[in-house]
Amino acid sequence: MTVLTKNFRDIELRIAKLNLPQGDWATEARTDALKRLRSVGMPERRDEYWRFTRPDVFNQSGTPPATVSAMEKEIVFSQVDALQIVFDDGIFNAKESDTLALEYVSIDRLAESSSDTHWAKSLYGQLETNGQKPVPRPLGSLNTAFATDGILVLVKGSAPKPINIIYNQKEETSDVTLHHVVRLEAGAELTILESGPAAARLNNVIEVDVADGAVFHHIRTQNNTKDNHVATHIFARLGNASTFKSFTLTINGKLTRNECLIEITGDDAVAHVAGACVGDGNFHQDDTVFITHDAKGCESRQVFKKVLRNGAVGVFQGKILVKAGAQKTDGYQISQSLLLDGDSQFLAKPELEIYADDVICSHGSTSGAIDEDALFYLRSRGISEYEATNLLTLAFLAEAMDEIEDEDLREMLTRQLEGWLERHRG
Amino acid sequence: MLTINNLHVKLEEEDKPILKGVNLTVEAGKVHAIMGPNGSGKSTLSYVLSGKDGYEVTDGTVNLNGQDVFGMEPEERSSAGMFLAFQYPVEIPGVGNMTFLRTAVNAQRKSRGEEEMSAAEFLKIVRLRAKELKIDADMLKRPVNVGFSGGEKKRNEILQMAMLEPKICILDETDSGLDVDAMKLVADGVNSLRNSNRGFLVITHYQRLLDHIKPDYVHIMADGQIVKTGGPDLALEVENNGYKDLLAGVA
Numbered sequence A: 001m002t003v004l005t006k007n008f009r010d011i012e013l014r015i016a017k018l019n020l021p022q023g024d025w026a027t028e029a030r031t032d033a034l035k036r037l038r039s040v041g042m043p044e045r046r047d048e049y050w051r052f053t054r055p056d057v058f059n060q061s062g063t064p065p066a067t068v069s070a071m072e073k074e075i076v077f078s079q080v081d082a083l084q085i086v087f088d089d090g091i092f093n094a095k096e097s098d099t100l101a102l103e104y105v106s107i108d109r110l111a112e113s114s115s116d117t118h119w120a121k122s123l124y125g126q127l128e129t130n131g132q133k134p135v136p137r138p139l140g141s142l143n144t145a146f147a148t149d150g151i152l153v154l155v156k157g158s159a160p161k162p163i164n165i166i167y168n169q170k171e172e173t174s175d176v177t178l179h180h181v182v183r184l185e186a187g188a189e190l191t192i193l194e195s196g197p198a199a200a201r202l203n204n205v206i207e208v209d210v211a212d213g214a215v216f217h218h219i220r221t222q223n224n225t226k227d228n229h230v231a232t233h234i235f236a237r238l239g240n241a242s243t244f245k246s247f248t249l250t251i252n253g254k255l256t257r258n259e260c261l262i263e264i265t266g267d268d269a270v271a272h273v274a275g276a277c278v279g280d281g282n283f284h285q286d287d288t289v290f291i292t293h294d295a296k297g298c299e300s301r302q303v304f305k306k307v308l309r310n311g312a313v314g315v316f317q318g319k320i321l322v323k324a325g326a327q328k329t330d331g332y333q334i335s336q337s338l339l340l341d342g343d344s345q346f347l348a349k350p351e352l353e354i355y356a357d358d359v360i361c362s363h364g365s366t367s368g369a370i371d372e373d374a375l376f377y378l379r380s381r382g383i384s385e386y387e388a389t390n391l392l393t394l395a396f397l398a399e400a401m402d403e404i405e406d407e408d409l410r411e412m413l414t415r416q417l418e419g420w421l422e423r424h425r426g
Numbered sequence B: 001m002l003t004i005n006n007l008h009v010k011l012e013e014e015d016k017p018i019l020k021g022v023n024l025t026v027e028a029g030k031v032h033a034i035m036g037p038n039g040s041g042k043s044t045l046s047y048v049l050s051g052k053d054g055y056e057v058t059d060g061t062v063n064l065n066g067q068d069v070f071g072m073e074p075e076e077r078s079s080a081g082m083f084l085a086f087q088y089p090v091e092i093p094g095v096g097n098m099t100f101l102r103t104a105v106n107a108q109r110k111s112r113g114e115e116e117m118s119a120a121e122f123l124k125i126v127r128l129r130a131k132e133l134k135i136d137a138d139m140l141k142r143p144v145n146v147g148f149s150g151g152e153k154k155r156n157e158i159l160q161m162a163m164l165e166p167k168i169c170i171l172d173e174t175d176s177g178l179d180v181d182a183m184k185l186v187a188d189g190v191n192s193l194r195n196s197n198r199g200f201l202v203i204t205h206y207q208r209l210l211d212h213i214k215p216d217y218v219h220i221m222a223d224g225q226i227v228k229t230g231g232p233d234l235a236l237e238v239e240n241n242g243y244k245d246l247l248a249g250v251a
């Protein structure tokens, strides 16, 4: 017997107090996921995609406390006509939620779907499994094994309105694991919105299967308090001529790790992943993206912008993998940081791996301060240094914000950014 | 209105004196032109007046309507009525020209304790002024100066000047890079702002702009000093004989 190294011992510590839900259609997938986790171990600093981010807090058994905001929280998407689903510390809040009914859409809850032949059985943990290659995503497997709830969404046509998932944190040490499964059948359309700090420590997974010609939009705001620890994964599979667009705005939080793993399996599909973050002080935000092109004529875009100040740290690890035969791939990737002082840091690992010859792929990564000439130009017109800096900061974020197609949603998130700038004066 | 007294300026980074005792007074209602060879310190003077970083004032004072200019931030100088039309207007991706103009107009109003301009009123005025300068709706929508031609950038400077209604207008080589038609537009824009309460400091390398914007005084700057002052005829002298003879006469 070999001696267990640290990250294998961590599994037993991490899961000691967790229960693997038994006796329903997902049990087999959960058991398999635990096996996967045990075979790779918990993430460690020396793992390929954990060099820039410390995984320790996701491995430990206890949850570091995070202040629950005393203020009445403003719900970001409250103005949107949407089907609202509320989770308080990961527990479904039936009273605050709408009836789970929407034309062309069937919505169940993971925690209450005991039938043995649920449609989600063929997907739950399946896209997560696919996402483990070539690089393990242990927190994804941990999630599949132990998720306590989540929504299972089957879309058969064009959903008349978005699904708006609202997360509330109620307890200072809440530790939440949620797992959503979304399947869009051929030609179907759906938008999912997510907002709110879900827990002191959150592990959230969304598996999305986008069939031929289907269109999926995802807009998320992670408006945390300063102490939250968040790890999320999106595992997506794209069919022929399908569209997948996901945007995340991260505001505050001590540690946020957002992974997005996309397999493009159908020709002429489009995958866009974008994000903006603003962090002040004890803030570490990590976007780790892996897009695999395994079909012809597909387009993928990654656009990430980070505003960092007072020692905040931003991480971007983005990969475009173009498999042999994925001709006419159009891959684009940009990651940029605006460092508002000398203490902040941006760590980037952009990667291209291409096995087809007829492709266009480009990537770029930059780090910079506020443009002094632009700042002076604005001030010379009477705009205060503070206001000018804000204008330039929003301008910097604009390329990422423009990835949000819907103008009203873009406007709502821009107001969140303005609010943050207002609260975080120099 | 604007009084520059014995102004000495060096670069902050190195011990290189650039302005070596500039004296100049611009009265309300008057147009002063400054001409001079490249590198004589004309742009430096305009930057120091508007408060750009990187220069150190080693001696002298500048006074704007009784206020000590060097005690003011760039935005305070602007609100007090100072305006510089840049030789090289700055491109600002991501900030819409219209947003920029409205923010600037309202920031100045606020600092003077006036009410903000309503969106409707602002739109009305900006459209009117833009039309006079042949600036189309598209140019107003685009990010500040991004993708503008040289002439468009200069017209955009004059539009900002018209919107902000400054007391002292400094134009730094606003004619450079302009064809005859564009120069005419810019000159018309400037002339329409001339009135008895407003002073102008027009920096130019060539005489031709002064055919359109008739100055009251012409100053020649060389090696960080104003070496000669005269009437409009002085500009013609430069045009005909160049700086060489003129400067030789001074030395």
Ligand SMILES: Nc1ncnc2c1ncn2[C@@H]1O[C@H](COP(=O)(O)OP(=O)(O)O)[C@@H](O)[C@H]1O
Binding pocket: B011, B018, B036, B037, B038, B039, B040, B041, B042, B043, B044, B045, B054
């Ligand atoms: N930021 C700077 N760094 C280095 N040299 C400068 C800087 N600004 C001005 N200078 C120098 O100062 C002198 C005057 O420049 P400038 O004011 O631009 O002249 P003008 O506008 O009359 O052509 C030149 O020799 C120029 O090289």
Ligand SMILES: [Mg+2]
Binding pocket: B042, B043, B044, B087, B173
């Ligand atoms: Mg110059």
